[in-house]
Amino acid sequence: MSATGPVKVNRERCVGAGNCVRVAPELFDQDDDGVVRLVPGEDARGYAPEAVEAADLCPAAAIEYLGE
Secondary structure (H helix, E strand, O other): OEOOOOEEEEEOEEEEEEEOHHHHOOEEEEOOOOEEOOOOOOOOOHHHHHHHHHHHOOOOOOOEOOOO
């Protein structure tokens, strides 16, 4: 599990749907296997609405928004 500010991603749960990248490309990326990863150096605090939407749209519940 990795975290940036109030966002955690569980790479083991990720199914590679890519919804998070479409909603918040500033925060999320996918590796060569399609697994979610956080964009290095970005702090999710400035993208709260996008982070919440990405967590809501994740079919595997691999993204958690912890709040401010």
